[in-house]
Amino acid sequence: MSTEAPPGRDEGLFDYAARPPRLPDPIDDRLDEAEIPREVRLGLYRTQQVLRQFEKRAYDLFMQNLVKGTSHLSLGMEAVAAGFAGAMRPDDYTFATYRGHAHTLARGAAMEAVMAELLGKENGLLGGKGGSMHLTSVEHGMMGSYAIIGAHLCIANGAAWSAQMRGTDQVAVCFFGDGTTNIGAFHEALNMAAVWELPVVFVCENNLYMEYTPIDLTTSVPHPAADRAAAYGLERILIDGNDADAVYLTASRVIQRARSGGGPSLVEAVTYRHGGHSRADPGKYRPADEVEAWLERDPIPAYHRRMLRVGVDEGELVEISRDVAQAVDEATEAAKAGVPPHPDAVYADVWADGGWEWRN
Amino acid sequence: MAELSYRDAVAAGIAQEMRRDPRLVMLGEDIAGAGGVFKTTVGLLDEFGADRVRDTPISEQAILGAAMGAAMTGIPVIAEIMFSDFLAVCFDLLANEMAKASYMTAGQVTVPVVVRTANGGGSRFGAQHSQSVENWTMMIPGLKVVAPSTPADVIGLMAAAIRDPDPVVFFEHKSLFAVKGEVPDAEHVDRLGTAVVRRPGTDCTIAALALMVPRALEAAERLAADGIDAEVIDVRSLVPLDTSTILGSVAKTGRLFTVEENPRLCGWGAEVASIVADEAFWDLDGPVVRITTPHVPLPAAEALEDLAIPSVDRIAATVAGSLG
Numbered sequence: 024m025s026t027e028a029p030p031g032r033d034e035g036l037f038d039y040a041a042r043p044p045r046l047p048d049p050i051d052d053r054l055d056e057a058e059i060p061r062e063v064r065l066g067l068y069r070t071q072q073v074l075r076q077f078e079k080r081a082y083d084l085f086m087q088n089l090v091k092g093t094s095h096l097s098l099g100m101e102a103v104a105a106g107f108a109g110a111m112r113p114d115d116y117t118f119a120t121y122r123g124h125a126h127t128l129a130r131g132a133a134m135e136a137v138m139a140e141l142l143g144k145e146n147g148l149l150g151g152k153g154g155s156m157h158l159t160s161v162e163h164g165m166m167g168s169y170a171i172i173g174a175h176l177c178i179a180n181g182a183a184w185s186a187q188m189r190g191t192d193q194v195a196v197c198f199f200g201d202g203t204t205n206i207g208a209f210h211e212a213l214n215m216a217a218v219w220e221l222p223v224v225f226v227c228e229n230n231l232y233m234e235y236t237p238i239d240l241t242t243s244v245p246h247p248a249a250d251r252a253a254a255y256g257l258e259r260i261l262i263d264g265n266d267a268d269a270v271y272l273t274a275s276r277v278i279q280r281a282r283s284g285g286g287p288s289l290v291e292a293v294t295y296r297h298g299g300h301s302r303a304d305p306g307k308y309r310p311a312d313e314v315e316a317w318l319e320r321d322p323i324p325a326y327h328r329r330m331l332r333v334g335v336d337e338g339e340l341v342e343i344s345r346d347v348a349q350a351v352d353e354a355t356e357a358a359k360a361g362v363p364p365h366p367d368a369v370y371a372d373v374w375a376d377g378g379w380e381w382r383n
Numbered sequence: 384m385a386e387l388s389y390r391d392a393v394a395a396g397i398a399q400e401m402r403r404d405p406r407l408v409m410l411g412e413d414i415a416g417a418g419g420v421f422k423t424t425v426g427l428l429d430e431f432g433a434d435r436v437r438d439t440p441i442s443e444q445a446i447l448g449a450a451m452g453a454a455m456t457g458i459p460v461i462a463e464i465m466f467s468d469f470l471a472v473c474f475d476l477l478a479n480e481m482a483k484a485s486y487m488t489a490g491q492v493t494v495p496v497v498v499r500t501a502n503g504g505g506s507r508f509g510a511q512h513s514q515s516v517e518n519w520t521m522m523i524p525g526l527k528v529v530a531p532s533t534p535a536d537v538i539g540l541m542a543a544a545i546r547d548p549d550p551v552v553f554f555e556h557k558s559l560f561a562v563k564g565e566v567p568d569a570e571h572v573d574r575l576g577t578a579v580v581r582r583p584g585t586d587c588t589i590a591a592l593a594l595m596v597p598r599a600l601e602a603a604e605r606l607a608a609d610g611i612d613a614e615v616i617d618v619r620s621l622v623p624l625d626t627s628t629i630l631g632s633v634a635k636t637g638r639l640f641t642v643e644e645n646p647r648l649c650g651w652g653a654e655v656a657s658i659v660a661d662e663a664f665w666d667l668d669g670p671v672v673r674i675t676t677p678h679v680p681l682p683a684a685e686a687l688e689d690l691a692i693p694s695v696d697r698i699a700a701t702v703a704g705s706l707g
Contacts, residue, residue, distance in 0.1 A: 149488055152487055152488070152489045153487040159488040159491055159492065160491070161491045161492060167492065169480065171479055171480075173475070174444065174475050174479070174480050175448075177444050177447070177448020177452070177476065178451050178452040178455075178480065179452060180445065180448055180452055181450060181451055181452015181453040181456070181460075182452040183452070184449055184458075185452065185453040185457060185458045186456070188406075188453070188458055189457065208448070208475075211440070211445035211448075214440055214442065214445070371486075372485050372490040373486050373524055374485065374525075374549050375485055375490070375495075375548035377490060379524075381524075381623055381624060382623055382625075382626045382658075383576060383623065383627050
């Protein structure tokens with residue numbers, strides 16, 4: 024019997040925190056000059072504040088054990104959700120993963136309803152039936168959060184196909200993580216979208232880790248989405264996912280392309296989560312200097328500095344931040360004040376008629 | 384009344400509904416230009432065009448995903464999965480996505496999709512193209528499950544499935560495609576969740592599904608020659624399940640046999656037997672007997688496959704032996 028250590032262990036292959044850090048690129052200050060209207064930028068700033076402050080509050084509530092189950096926060100990744108939502112039309116479709124709080128709020132769902140859903144209350148977005156991983160708000164074009172990797176890329180195709188058949192110019196935007204690029208449904212969806220020239224935009228939020236494992240250790244190419252675009256005859260699009268302006272500009276371009284019949288796009292937005300994968304994960308597998316470098320590239324202070332450089336008054340930004348803080352407080356109180364769902368809800372909505380009967 | 388094959392009834396049922404609802408579309412592998420590998424969709428491309436009858440890549444997840452996404456945004460869809468065995472490669476879409484969307488979203492999302500698929504044995508295709516997998520889908524809350532045995536039911540239940548606002552899995556039996564039967568000339572719409580008594584009888588009840596229905600009927604004729612008058616029920620719809628027809632029959636006959644093509648464990652008959660034991664125990668004059676394929680994968684060779692799947696001989700012998 025061999026007494027040797029398993030291959031790779033000596034080189035630190037499985038001690039991910041000992042690996043060389045993957046550091047962020049510096050912010051591109053040239054985007055200060057981008058032709059983005061002041062009102063749009065203020066909107067992007069506000070949305071990022073909403074997502075950041077909401078998620079921090081959600082984290083606090085989890086730590087207080089007021090929220091059961093699990094949660095996957097978007098702290099550090101707000102610029103992707105804000106940039107895309109800012110470029111979408113109200114009747115466009117969003118499809119997200121279990122990491123979907125940010126995408127749901129960015130489309131305009133009420134903070135109170137989302138918070139109450141996390142708390143499992145009757146006034147929750149889904150009456151407590153879905154929870155953190157399944158946030159959906161059809162009236163806001165938020166067509167669902169899908170908690171098993173891959174399927175929702177195929178479903179987003181269907182919404183885009185439907186828009187094509189109905190002769191609307193709606194676009195479906197589908198968000199997923201870097202890990203999703205390695206499941207078969209990714210390939211099936213991208214191929215069909217390209218062949219059918221569907222008005223769909225696939226957005227890979229590459230936060231460098233598939234759950235607890237560095238994505239580069241499990242992926243055949245350095246950029247899991249962008250480097251595979253050519254396989255579907257699509258443009259290679261790699262952007263800074265921590266710069267809301269960069270996201271907004273690319274989102275506007277690819278959404279317009281889809282809307283005007285130019286077919287699908289695959290965007291890889293490189294970003295980083297400030298915390299672990301989920302509630303249970305402190306994220307200790309990441310090199311400390313890597314975490315530190317990405318925290319310094321936090322999208323929100325960076326965007327704050329840009330707003331000042333382009334001439335927005337500090338007081339205006341502070342006021343937005345205060346407004347949002349007050350709204351988060353109010354939403355938290357309203358969510359906490361909600362009652363648990365009525366027991367009848369167990370049996371409701373299995374079928375479209377609201378019922379659950381399976382026999383006579 | 385015209386005579387139509389079960390195979391042609393599939394296209395007839397779909398065409399009836401596509402004429403009625405201009406939104407309705409279908410997609411699947413080889414369904415358009417080729418008319419389906421079982422020739423069940425012949426003529427639909429010509430009548431309805433390539434925008435409504437779409438060939439897809441060999442991508443079952445993409446097929447069911449496209450169906451679901453379209454359905455939840457206003458377009459009812461018929462999706463074909465060529466062989467029911469292939470439901471295993473897209474089961475996430477069926478079991479986790481379509482089935483649960485309405486419930487998880489508190490009714491915000493509905494999924495009017497019919498998943499048509501060729502089910503069952505008898506074609507000597509071996510273990511991966513012959514299974515009866517209706518029990519895979521029956522056990523998932525949020526899916527409706529239908530398996531017709533006659534051409535008229537193919538049309539009527541297809542129409543009912545298409546008009547239903549929930550996801551319905553529609554099992555077409557490969558060994559019934561060539562069977563002919565009378566179908567109504569006018570528009571024909573049946574009801575999900577209804578069983579049909581195919582042969583009234585007084586001595587025992589035989590509940591069967593799809594290919595097992597004609598076999599049970601033939602077995603009943605043989606039993607009649609031996610003085611046993613069997614009532615044969617075509618279950619037709621597993622979800623919703625018409626338990627009142629079955630319970631009513633058992634109240635009359637006092638004995639129940641199920642004839643199931645699925646392998647033994649967790650077949651639909653086990654659920655029926657459980658319901659009858661719970662609710663009609665005092666009506667029973669003897670045990671509920673399940674006649675099933677044994678708990679094995681299906682073999683390819685003719686001689687072996689015929690041994691595995693319940694035959695007329697086995698049905699008749701089991702019933703006679705149990706009653707005698």
